[in-house]
């Protein structure tokens with residue numbers, strides 16, 4: 057199963073590796089409770105014991121499966137989205153494809169295959185790939201897939217920690233942080249990335265807003281529990297809006313900072329960002345959950361051995377773009393993929409496949425991506441685009457003098473000329 061939003065999977069019994077739990081328990085005993093964000097950061101990306109650092113179990117044999125791992129069609133349609141935007145923006149002669157949290161590298165691989173198939177269209181364009189990945193284990197898997205493992209660690213290019221060349225000859229660079237990626241015209245991609253970033257959790261009480269913290273249970277050795285902060289924490293002061301009506305709120309400031317950076321870069325250097333994830337538009341309350349072996353996992357049990365995640369708040373991302381770019385969406389995955397022509401692509405693949413097993417596999421993966429009960433409804437697409445991509449700068453003065461701008465594919469039907 058994918059990490060479905062409804063969380064219908066059974067809860068798995070705790071157990072497994074205790075190193076991270078011991079480390080956290082020592083820390084909590086020494087200096088008191090930590091925010092959920094700090095707990096999540098440790099559990100996921102601690103350099104020695106973090107889940108993504110050591111386990112990173114994406115795929116059928118891991119802890120959760122993602123759309124690019126389900127069907128190659130997913131990445132192919134996203135590749136077409138970038139080409140369609142590149143064309144709509146006047147075919148600039150160079151662009152960087154920047155993926156945040158590339159997992160096993162499958163999505164980039166599928167996109168690069170489309171770029172290669174459409175090499176005649178992109179012939180005069182200089183393309184490079186820039187991957188932002190904290191996990192050494194996953195970056196190794198990405199390098200093996202994209203470059204056949206032929207990579208150079210710590211290259212002279214200052215900010216990258218690794219570089220290589222894709223099978224089709226495109227240079228590929230790895231960074232730990234988006235800030236390392238050189239400036240320049242860029243197409244950004246974040247698929248199931250923002251949901252992995254640390255969230256703060258807040259609860260409304262009779263005494264006002266309190267932050268949910270993680271502490272050690274005094275009754276049971278090495279067991280973690282949630283507690284409420286005795287007073288307003290700095291995070292509660294900064295992140296809760298006065299007009300907030302919910303009783304329980306999750307905020308991901310790191311997502312806000314990254315969106316600000318993407319929006320500033322797009323405003324300055326051009327390009328676009330496509331964000332795809334499960335999430336809501338500022339309406340949900342308690343979405344923090346864990347996954348291990350494709351089952352829901354208690355977030356406080358055996359940290360470091362399970363994926364921890366929370367729904368993305370798209371209204372917060374929109375706000376954090378601060379008007380530097382236009383935003384589109386969120387739009388449901390099934391609508392986005394339908395607009396991108398998934399039905400036609402499925403028909404072609406079905407016609408070209410001879411054996412029943414392949415045809416069944418194609419239909420099954422289509423159903424996973426598109427069925428509203430599966431990934432079709434709870435996953436969303438959201439984009440940042442330069443203002444001029446949606447409105448001619450001089451449109452207000454002389455509306456009739458400009459030809460209409462091409463619609464943005466995915467959010468509208470794909471029209472490739």
Ligand code: SAH
Nearest residue numbers: 108122157158159188189190191247248252
């Ligand atoms: N996009 C992939 C993987 C999603 S899992 C897919 O859809 O299959 C989340 C990815 O983000 C992993 O590659 C993980 O190692 C990476 N990641 C998590 N936190 C990160 C951070 N703070 N900075 C960079 N990468 C991070």
